[in-house]
Amino acid sequence: MSNGTVTWSPRGADARVVVVGGINADLKARTTAPLVPGTSNPGTATLTPGGVGRNVAENLAHLGRPVALVGVVGDDDLGRLVLDATLAAGVDVTHVRCRPGPTGSYTALLDHHGELVAGVADMAAADALTPEDVRAAESVVAGAGMLVLDGNLPVAAFAAARDLAAAHGVPVVVDPVSVPKAARLTAQVRDLLAVTPSHGELEALGGVPALLARGVDLVWERRGASGSVLHTAGGAGAVELAAPETAVVDVTGAGDAMLAAWCHAVLAGQGHAEAAAYAHEAAALTVASPLTVRPDLGEMLAR
Numbered sequence: 001m002s003n004g005t006v007t008w009s010p011r012g013a014d015a016r017v018v019v020v021g022g023i024n025a026d027l028k029a030r031t032t033a034p035l036v037p038g039t040s041n042p043g044t045a046t047l048t049p050g051g052v053g054r055n056v057a058e059n060l061a062h063l064g065r066p067v068a069l070v071g072v073v074g075d076d077d078l079g080r081l082v083l084d085a086t087l088a089a090g091v092d093v094t095h096v097r098c099r100p101g102p103t104g105s106y107t108a109l110l111d112h113h114g115e116l117v118a119g120v121a122d123m124a125a126a127d128a129l130t131p132e133d134v135r136a137a138e139s140v141v142a143g144a145g146m147l148v149l150d151g152n153l154p155v156a157a158f159a160a161a162r163d164l165a166a167a168h169g170v171p172v173v174v175d176p177v178s179v180p181k182a183a184r185l186t187a188q189v190r191d192l193l194a195v196t197p198s199h200g201e202l203e204a205l206g207g208v209p210a211l212l213a214r215g216v217d218l219v220w221e222r223r224g225a226s227g228s229v230l231h232t233a234g235g236a237g238a239v240e241l242a243a244p245e246t247a248v249v250d251v252t253g254a255g256d257a258m259l260a261a262w263c264h265a266v267l268a269g270q271g272h273a274e275a276a277a278y279a280h281e282a283a284a285l286t287v288a289s290p291l292t293v294r295p296d297l298g299e300m301l302a303r
Contacts, residue, residue: 012145012267013267013268013269014066015066015144015145015146015267016065016066016067016068016140016143016144016145017057017060017065017066017067017068017144017145017146017147017148017263017264017267018067018068018069018070018137018140018141018144018146018147018148018170019053019054019056019057019060019067019068019069019070019147019148019149019150020053020069020070020071020129020134020137020147020148020149020150020153020157020161021051021052021053021054021056021069021070021071021126021148021149021150021152021153021175022051022052022053022054022071022104022123022125022126022150022152022153022177023051023053023054023069023071023072023073023082023083023086023096023103023104023125023126024049024050024051024054024082024103024104024105024106024121024122024123024125024126025047025048025049025050025078025081025082025103025104025105025106026047026048026049026050026051026105026106026107026108026252026292027045027046027047027105027106027107027108028045028046028048028107028108028110028250028252028292029043029044029045029107029108029109029110030043030044030045030109030110030111030112030114030250031043031110031111031112032044032112033112034111034112035109035111035112035117043112048291048292049081049082049085049086049293050082050106050253050292051071051082051104051106051126051152052150052151052152052175052177052255052256053069053071053148053149053150053152054069054071054082054086054091055253055256055257055260055292055293056148056150056175056256056259056260056263057069057086057091057260058086058089058090058091058293059256059257059259059260059261059282059293059294059297060091060260060263060264061089061090061091062089062090062293062294062295062296062297062298063260063261063264063297063298063301064264064298065260065263065264065267066092067090067091067092068091068092068093068094068095068137068140068144069086069091069092069093069095069096070095070096070129070133070134070137070140070161071096071097071125071126071129072096072097072098072099072125072126072128072129072133073096073097073098073099073103073104073125074098074099074100074101074102074103074104074124074125075098075099075100075101076101076102076103078102078103078105079098079103079125082103083096083098089293089295092140094140095133095136095137095140097129097133099125099128101124101125101128102122102124102125103125104121104122104123104124104125104126105121105122106119106120106121106122107119107120107122108252110250110251110252113248114248114249114250114251114287115248115251116251116252121152123152126152126153126154127154129153129154129157130154130156130157131156131157131159131160133157134157134160134161134164135160135164138164141161141164141165141168141170142168142170144165144168144170145170145171145267146170146171146172146173146193146263146266146267147161147162147165147170147171147172147173148172148173148174148175148259148263149161149162149172149173149174149175150174150175150177151174151175151176151177151178151181151182151185152177152181155184155185155188158185158188159188162188162191162192166191171192171193172191172192172193173192173193173194173195173196173259173262173263174189174192174194174195174196175195175196175255175256175259176189176195176196176197176198176201176204176205177201178201179198179200179201179203179204180204182197182201182204182205183204183205185205186204186205186206189205189211189214189216190214190215190216191214191215191216192215192216192217193216193217193218194216194217194218194219194220194262194272195211195216195218195219195220196220196222196255196258196259196262197219197220197221197222198221198222198223198224199221199223202219202221208221208231212231212232212233216233217232217233218230218231218232218233218272219231219232220262220272220276222255222258223243224243225243226243227240227241227242227243227280228240228241228243228276228280229241230272230273230276232272239273241273241276241277241280242280243280243283243284244280244281244284245284246284246285246287246288247288248287248288249287249288249289249290250287250289250290250291250292251287252292253286253291253292253293254283254284254286254287255283256286256292256293257279257282257283257285257286257293257294257297258279258280258282258283258286259279260282261275261278261279261281261282261283261297261301262275262276262278262279265278265279278301281301282297282301285297285300285301
């Protein structure tokens with residue numbers, strides 16, 4: 001890496017990705033007409049597997065990438081539903097711990113255009129992930145081509161996962177998830193291959209110069225429909241990418257598909273900018289679908 005403290009070891013185009021992060025059940029409620037605050041609105045509701053880490057892992061599986069998930073679910077019907085669906089999608093869930101209590105949940109309110117109005121995350125299960133859980137997965141992390149961490153992780157578990165990857169020369173990519181979660185992880189976001197913040201998350205992390213100085217090789221600032229900007233170490237400057245035009249059906253999960261596609265493309269040998277363009281296509285396909293994770297994502301991207 002740029003600060004000389006970590007040397008990433010290339011693992012090959014068919015390398016496995018390990019994802020450590022949130023595993024939820026998602027409830028999405030969408031109005032069928034313009035939303036009227038403060039009253040009941042007609043609409044639809046769906047319950048699906050979710051969680052940033054879990055969604056990234058499933059997207060990777062649909063792209064044909066070997067992937068293992070590390071996290072925690074509750075010992076309840078929702079936990080069993082989520083794990084069964086994740087396993088059926090092709091994700092290795094051997095290192096997901098089942099704990100007493102409820103599975104985490106994310107409730108999203110979408111307007112009639114599919115844009116997010118508000119979201120509520122109950123991450124009690126993700127908060128239960130311990131450094132011991134992470135270290136118990138050392139064998140799979142040690143042989144990985146890339147480690148993905150999401151900002152839902154407790155600080156101690158996040159640091160343990162980052163350090164474990166560094167010890168084995170495995171490149172680390174971080175999705176900060178939200179501004180508050182980025183803020184609490186600021187001191188731990190260092191010595192990474194990449195971090196993928198929104199503009200607000202980037203400010204919470206201290207900005208581009210600070211991240212590059214802390215040993216982050218690539219800061220990929222994501223700007224939604226406005227595209228994204230790649231900031232790299234070594235004074236190469238910023239590279240701006242436009243987001244493809246698409247009809248928005250549901251924005252949920254677009255960032256997760258984008259991150260998964262970028263990781264998959266980089267491991268397949270693409271450069272960072274080329275991989276980011278591919279990732280934008282994955283995000284566009286996801287927002288054009290009512291599904292948070294498209295089972296046909298790999299097939300659609302191959303067209």
